[in-house]
Amino acid sequence: MTVIAVLGAGKIGEALLAGLLQGGRSAEELLFTERHPERAAELTERYGIAGVEVAEAAKRADVLVVAVKPQDIEPVLAELAPLVGPGSLVVSLCAGLPTSLYERRLPDGVPVVRVMPNTPMVVGEAMSAVSPGKHATPEHVALVKEMLATVGQVVEVPEAQQDAVTALSGSGPAYFFFLVEAMIDAGILLGLPRAVAEKLIIQSAVGAAKMLAETDEHPVILREAVTSPAGTTINAIRELEKHGVRAALLAAIEAARDRSVELGKAHE
Numbered sequence: 001m002t003v004i005a006v007l008g009a010g011k012i013g014e015a016l017l018a019g020l021l022q023g024g025r026s027a028e029e030l031l032f033t034e035r036h037p038e039r040a041a042e043l044t045e046r047y048g049i050a051g052v053e054v055a056e057a058a059k060r061a062d063v064l065v066v067a068v069k070p071q072d073i074e075p076v077l078a079e080l081a082p083l084v085g086p087g088s089l090v091v092s093l094c095a096g097l098p099t100s101l102y103e104r105r106l107p108d109g110v111p112v113v114r115v116m117p118n119t120p121m122v123v124g125e126a127m128s129a130v131s132p133g134k135h136a137t138p139e140h141v142a143l144v145k146e147m148l149a150t151v152g153q154v155v156e157v158p159e160a161q162q163d164a165v166t167a168l169s170g171s172g173p174a175y176f177f178f179l180v181e182a183m184i185d186a187g188i189l190l191g192l193p194r195a196v197a198e199k200l201i202i203q204s205a206v207g208a209a210k211m212l213a214e215t216d217e218h219p220v221i222l223r224e225a226v227t228s229p230a231g232t233t234i235n236a237i238r239e240l241e242k243h244g245v246r247a248a249l250l251a252a253i254e255a256a257r258d259r260s261v262e263l264g265k266a267h268e
């Protein structure tokens with residue numbers, strides 16, 4: 001039995017715990033720490049998972065998953081430092097924070113694996129990218145991949161690519177939600193009832209995502225199949241191009257990458 005403790009059970013910490021439960025792990029194999037007692041009580045009631053102090057998490061868990069905001073990392077590392085050693089395994093889900101930060105703050109030899117997951121973890125559809133730090137062995141990486149595979153898909157990337165990954169798949173669900181929200185608004189503009197607009201757009205998003213995942217076709221081919229000569233879709237595409245939506249996405253994702261780099265630099 002591999003015991004996993006999530007340090008900081010906010011949005012992504014909860015998504016991981018919920019996903020691991022849904023993926024078949026029992027509540028006894030999971031622990032969390034949380035600085036807000038009412039949040040801890042809420043999670044224990046919802047999932048039956050014990051909220052513990054960091055010292056107990058470090059003693060009982062095989063894997064310590066750090067899921068606090070990057071801005072809150074320093075006190076967590078200070079608390080962890082006297083509790084961990086080369087036999088521990090620390091997994092960071094924090095945007096921007098390099099494994100070298102953990103390696104500097106924790107005792108020599110503590111293995112660290114950096115992961116960028118995303119919230120679809122909660123429904124077993126996460127996209128996670130893992131990168132080992134300098135003390136992490138292939139066995140550590142395999143253990144982390146196995147853990148994440150129960151909540152979605154996993155790739156391994158060089159750590160230098162993690163800021164780009166964060167901007168693409170870490171933040172990616174937010175871009176799709178934003179798009180869906182805007183498309184539902186368009187339905188309202190055209191006079192549809194909100195509930196109808198929501199159903200039309202959400203099912204269109206699910207269907208399009210399934211086609212992308214399952215047909216092996218390039219997105220351009222799939223889009224062309226919807227875009228009839230002198231039809232409706234091409235009129236919409238012309239407006240999207242006129243308003244620079246493609247350039248906006250490139251600039252937006254570049255800005256997210258830059259912010260990830262900046263979050264890491266704050267702890268140099």
Ligand SMILES: NC(=O)C1=CN([C@@H]2O[C@H](COP(=O)(O)OP(=O)(O)OC[C@H]3O[C@@H](n4cnc5c(N)ncnc54)[C@H](O)[C@@H]3O)[C@@H](O)[C@H]2O)C=CC1
Pocket residue numbers: 007008009010011012013033034035036039067068069070072075076093094095096116117118119170171
């Ligand atoms: N929300 C998302 O979609 C994703 C978030 N991440 C990363 O996950 C981390 C957490 O993000 P969110 O879950 O969105 O933030 P959040 O603010 O919802 O969760 C952080 C939690 O940590 C707790 N916390 C803070 N300091 C603590 C301490 N010393 N001991 C115990 N608990 C403590 C807070 O009370 C809070 O519940 C961030 O580093 C973020 O970059 C990564 C991928 C996706």
Ligand SMILES: O=C(O)[C@@H]1CCC=N1
Pocket residue numbers: 095166170171
């Ligand atoms: O917005 C953020 O900073 C976090 C990291 C990736 C997704 N959410």
